[in-house]
Amino acid sequence: MLANDVKITPELVAEHGLKPDEYQRILDLIGREPTLTELGIFSAMWNEHCSYKSSKVHLRGLPTKAPWVIQGPGENAGVIDIGDGLACVFKMESHNHPSYIEPYQGAATGVGGILRDVFTMGARPIACLNALSFGAPEHPKTRHLVSGVVAGIGGYGNSFGVPTVAGSVRFHKRYDGNILVNAMAVGLAETDKIFYAAASGVGMPIVYLGSKTGRDGIHGASMASAEFDDNSEEKRPTVQVGDPFSEKLLLEACLEIMAKDCVIAIQDMGAAGLTSSATEMGAKGNLGVTLDLDKVPCREEGMSAYEMMLSESQERMLMVLKPDKEKEAEAIFRKWGLDFAVVGETTPSMRFIVKHHGQVMVDLPIKELGDSAPEYKRPFVSLEKPAPIDAGAIEPPGSIADALERLVATPDLCSKRWVWEQYDHIIGGNTVQRPGGDAAVVRVLDGPKGLALTTDVTPRYCEANPFEGGKQAVAECWRNLTAVGATPLAITDNLNFGNPERPEIMGQFVGCVRGIAEACKALDFPVVSGNVSLYNETNGKAILPTPSIGGVGVIADFKKSASLAFKKEGEAILVVGETTGWLGQSIYLREICAREEGAPPPVDLIEERENGEFVRSLILDGAATAAHDLSDGGLLVALAEMAMASGIGAKLDAAPDDIPGHAYWFGEDQARYIVTVPAQAVELVMARARKASVLVSRIGTTGGAAVAIDGQRALAVPDLNERSEGWLPGYMAGRD
Amino acid sequence: MKARVTVTLKSGVLDPQGKAIEGALRSLGIDGVAAVRQGKVFDIELDGGDRAKVEALLKQAADKLLANTVIENYHVEVLG
Amino acid sequence: MKARVTVTLKSGVLDPQGKAIEGALRSLGIDGVAAVRQGKVFDIELDGGDRAKVEALLKQAADKLLANTVIENYHVEVLG
């Protein structure tokens, strides 16, 4: 019998983040008033975070298939075939709001959650990445948030034992009240040993594994989708605390019982904990599930059914085990010191039933719980796109050298060493290319294969033109993988936007998603997993649209991968791709002229592909000695980065006459790379470029101890390094 | 003037440290331990002798730095 | 039965954490802080009610595990 102890009032419904029409949908679905626990379950399952109700219709437009895709979106993580019987399992996820409220624990549990998504599928995590967006440096909270988030990401990953090999950090005032913490995890598995969430078989034991359940993060999933206001600091107790030690044990125990063939289905308890994991296992397997909450290992006394069903305590898993292997699995979990309890079973009824103290607290149709979640075609408008800016109309700097000196020490372009030195980026003994380059390269097992990994997006482009910005984010990700010599295979996306109930925000979302889809199609670069984070607003002010793209590529021999550091003096410096001097939305315009204006650089996807394939072929056959893609800051910033990474300078020809100097050096035209080749190979490379119809021009020669443009003041490489390395540590130490 | 600020986890907040120590004590054969929660103490020496002022100062220090009030409580004790 | 074990660094042992907190307090504008030393507290719940026995047990726990007696002192307090 259902214990309907609490009267469901409109206030209670609203407190659960459910709109009146959504509540009506519940009533229509179950034909009676829900119990409080049921209401909690609906609120967790139907919030934006779990149901994707505003985004679903648009996400359907993303390409998700390719011959190498084993599992696209819909499982805990995406899976691609990387050859030799191996699969790469990866996903990115946001922990934005929790990280704003409690930066250390918020970021740490974000890492813990995404690692769990990956090893739930049977993969051993081999790398982590992160994409971080903070408010303006001068905002009073920024320093504290940077410090806590970075320590939290390191604190979890370092202890868990996975190298954090790449990421991105940006600062912009539009993130002042709503930072973004996007964490990505990458794992390896054998292609025929991937584990999924769908249960099968009636009467199978459902087993609870890992840490005990406490009152952590109740309403956490709802919080992650609720717009912030000035009272948000009051919501603090819903923050979860991460326990990387337990998660490491959980990883080892899970991989051990998977290897012993004990597991039918597995699902981690992430957002909406026990509720979403249990219903997903049942619904995906076309089975009902009955849970007995008296069996759930609890950390605190007197927890109600409501609390247990909505708890977001970390480091927990739900599994359906093969009945004859239950004892064996239990012994493995006990050995690792983890809780193990049979808490329920699969049933033929297609109902989700939860009992507590002998009473039925929940009795709901299991499929409809997820499938009938509301789905919105929210109205959207596209704002008028800014017109391109004529580079000639933008004031030149005092001198090109002055501008470069300033640019390398700006928050977005400076070295992020202060960040990534707090991450163990070498554990595993497979990190071929460490943070600081275009993409990290991680050896696969004992080689020779390597994986290239990166995260990218340029939010200011997305704001100015969502479609072009979406395209550009994918193209830049593809370009970064290409610049180390890898063949890009697939992406995960983490779509961070404001309130979708506002048509102009929805317009940003739709535009970016369409742009992403277009680029993914053109580059054969499907989306295999992802995450949507909406309502990133404070007091009605939205963040910059920030669709973070996490990319994975493969290189047959990791030893052939290229890095951006100049290798030798006297080598020719070549630019691949066309330079027109596009200054609209550039970093130059923002940092030197204090203007955020104009159209962002358009991406020609055909050119992108041709130029990339050309660069990759130069790298793989050993012709290119160094390679770097061009992005924020354009040509001269990229050259400075190559010089700083090596200590070798560059002698550069003056800008061509037909482009203003500052537009030539700092413009952000897309689809471009710099490569170096031995001087005697230039002819040959040029001939190859002509044959491939790729535009290549020689712009200078490596050598000396300075970056020196003909006719301009030379900048000593050590000075550039000092500026680039100095800003972040100085800022964090409070010297600003 | 000497003072002690004690910072403890709010009840209900997971304490992975305490949990691990609990287990270690048991496996060392120390019986009867039902639960362990770990906290911090800060022993602080201060110049100046106004008790009330020092107490106010330390509350401020605890709020701003010594405790993470999202998950921790603190207690200030001026020892004189 | 409840007890608290407090573990503090022996005087003379360098305390980088305390030193850093000292600096941080100063830069927060909290004046008059002469020195900070950081320690730990363990709040322990025990089964069984013999005070003397519990105290002996906790001394053993501190000696064996909770404190590194090379650098740390401890203090056991049974709260009943």
Added chain:
Amino acid sequence: MKAAVLVFPGINRERDMARTLRLTSGREPAMVWHTEHDLPAGTDLVVVPGGFSYGDYLRCGAIAARSPVMDAVRKFAAGGGLVLGVCNGFQILCESGLLPGVLMRNENLRFICRDVFLKVERSDTPFTRGYNAGQVVRVPVAHGEGNYIADGETIARLEGDGRVIFRYCGPDGMIDPDWNHNGALNAIAGIVNDGGNVLGMMPHPENHVEADIGSTDGRGLFAGLAEALKKAA
């Protein structure tokens, strides 16, 4: 070389260590679970690897130091057996009393992962025979608590007896506070016990044994050990 690598819950560099031992000695080490009371027969090298045993939750290495297997290691060391502790392994050896001193939080209170330079102080130990005295090697560190501290008397004894084996230094071998990333006393990166058969060090030589992954500067330690043990056998 018959190496035994200890495995505690929360340890996470045991695979890196096992691979390096295999690469440098040609032999697969035995992985020994913390609840074991005995080391595998014929063990001639015990390695306590890096990681976060028990989450490093009480003090780094404290809980692991009290595991059953550590009694066996103490016995093994007392009989002159070679013991190598790296990072968390060093912390565990200090906590278990096999080495003096403690490892405190890094001076800047942050975790630090980077390549550092080490000066090899002596080459006449089984651990460093693969190097020359005074040689500078580049190996990575990855720790939050590697700041070595001991009382004055202990430090005097360590220095007097030449038991400081590795020191943080600049690329040119100069000992300089700027190159002492964690603030360790006397820039101490690694020490041996008074018998010279137990070495603890914070850096990770096991992560620098391949030319294409970092460098090969860590190889000397393992190659030297393998040779010392071959000679002894």
